[in-house]
Amino acid sequence: MKLTAESRNGSAPITGALESQCWIDRWLSTCHDLANLELSNPMMDAVIDEIDGRMIRVGERWLADFASCNYLGFDLESEIIAAVPAYLERWGTHPSWSRMLGSPVLYEQIEERLCELLGCEDALVLPTITLIHMSVIPVLAGGGTIFMENRAHKTIYDGCHYAAARGATLKRFQSDAPDDLERLLLEDNSKPRLICVDGINSMTGNATDLEVLAHLARTYDALLYVDDAHGFGVIGERDPSELCPYGNRGNGIVRHLGENYDQIVLVSGFSKSYSSLAAFLTCTPALKRLLKTAAPPYLYSGPSPIASLATTLAGFDLNEKRGDLLRADLWRKTATVLECLDELGIHTPNRSGHPIIEVPLADHEDIGAAGRFLFENGIYVTLAAYPLVPRNEVGFRIQVTASNSQAEIDQLVDVLGKLANGFDLQPSKRAEEAA
Ligand SMILES: Cc1ncc(COP(=O)(O)O)c(C=O)c1O
Known part of the structure; x- marks a missing residue:
């Protein structure tokens, strides 16, 4: 079936193979499982009417929210909420200059705090990671070659494709296969050479092999560009005093793995662990100066709202005071869910203990029914349909936050048990080996 304007608008079901010469129809064809779910499943595109802690109300139904990326629960922290009005009094709600036209001093303060926390030379704040990928990757790649991990986040893909349209050559290497990258290098x-990867993978929750990739980047004179959207705030530097294996301070994958920023650009955002709309990259002062004129979001994009700059700064304070305790609590809650899956003999790719827990279904066609089952049992998760994940990984993603209550975790564990009785889930590797 050819996708019509009518079906694009959602008034007709989207089924069948789509053929088209046009990239938009090809892309819509690729997304048609997702579009069908969006039309039919309460877990997709839901309107949240109300929240109460980490409980959300959709229509008449209250659900425990396991789809939030507010890993540390900063969105609900009274200390952070209370900090906002004073900033609004002083700065109004919105600066409405692009950063080049004028940056409230709050940006300088955030960049200084970032340098101190991450241990990097300099940092640049822009509104979102997506905007960073779309504007910084093309500048770093120039007319050279980008080596992109094949499981990198879609927003990295898009940044790389934009760079390719501007003259860079794009090559993909197999995730978790540094040999493949080395062969391509x-x-x-060509020069310059840019290697683009996810830090903590947004679906598996596992960390990339940063030490090996950094070594390859340094050996072959490349720059390693790492998207750590999910690691920053959760994992950090290791120390014997640490309260849990996430390490201390939540200062991201580079510090967590004992690396430095030599030939590494770390990109992350505040919109997950810090519950604020802003993002950043680490850089040298020279690169920062270049990006101020070469990266369009610095010149042209609307800025982060003052409330987000305020909650970022208040987030740094809270992270210093109580971040490690929150992370230890998050570790424990995540471990409870992982142990439950293990006891049920259900596979998850998560080997790290990171609070992203993907549960693939045995049959990808069950996704709609499994989503409805979870919803009807009061559990809200992210449905991972094709093409968000490959077909053999279609399922759902649980995200645990420090502000999920013990009662919500218990409810999740109970519902996962019921789900395992009613649906075919992929067996855990250990269960398979034992059978
Ligand atoms: C790995 C990764 N990169 C980038 C993004 C996009 O971040 P932003 O909303 O700051 O553009 C996301 C969002 O989920 C993500 O998971």
Whole structure:
């Protein structure tokens, strides 16, 4: 079936193979499982009428929210909420200059705090990670080659494709296969060379092999560009005093793995762990100066709202005071869910203990029914349909936050048990080996 304007608008079901010459129809064809779910499943595109802690109300139904990326629960912290009005009094709600036209001093304060927390030389704040990928990757890649991990986040893909349209060559290497990357680096002599990867993968919750990739980048004179949207705020530097294996301070994957920023650009955002609309990259002062004129979002994009700059700054304070305790609590709650899956013999790719827990279904066609089952049993998760994940990984993603109550975790564990009785889930590797 050819996708019509009518079906694009949602008034007709989207089924069948789509053929088209046009990229938008090809893309819509790729997304048609997702579009069908969006039309039919209460877990997709829901309107949230009310929240109460980490409980959300959709229509008449209250659900425990396991789809939020507010890992540390900063969105609900009274200390952070209370900090906002004073900033609004002083700055109004919105600066409405692009950063080049004028940056409230709050940006400088955030960049200074970032340098101190991350241990990097300099940092640049822009509104979102997506805008950073779309504007910084093309500048760093120039007319050279980008080596992109094949499981990198869609927003990295888009940034790389934009760079390719501007003259860069794009090559993909297999995730978790540094040999494949090395082979490509050896056969390509162009300059500059940029390696783009996810830090903590947004679906599996596992960390990339940063030490090996950093070594390859340094050996082959490339720059390693790491999207750590999900790691920053959760994982941090290791220390014998640490309260849990996430480490201390939540200062991201580079510090967590004992690396430094030599030939590494770390990109992350505040919109997950810090519950604020802003993002950043680490850089040298020279790169920062270049990006001020070469990266369009610095010149042209609307800025983060003052409330977000305020909650970012208040978030740094709270992170210093209580961040490690919150992370220890998050670790424990996540471990409860992972242990439950293990006891039920259900597979998850999560090997790290990170609060992203993907549960693939045995049959990808069950996703609609499984989503409805979870919803009807009061559990809200992210449905992972094709093409968000490959077909053999279609399922759902649970995200745990420090502000999920013990009662919500218990409810999740109970519902997962019921789900395992009614649906075919992929067996855990350990269960398979034992059978
Ligand atoms: C790995 C990763 N990168 C980038 C983004 C997009 O971030 P932003 O909303 O700051 O553009 C996300 C959002 O979920 C993500 O998971």
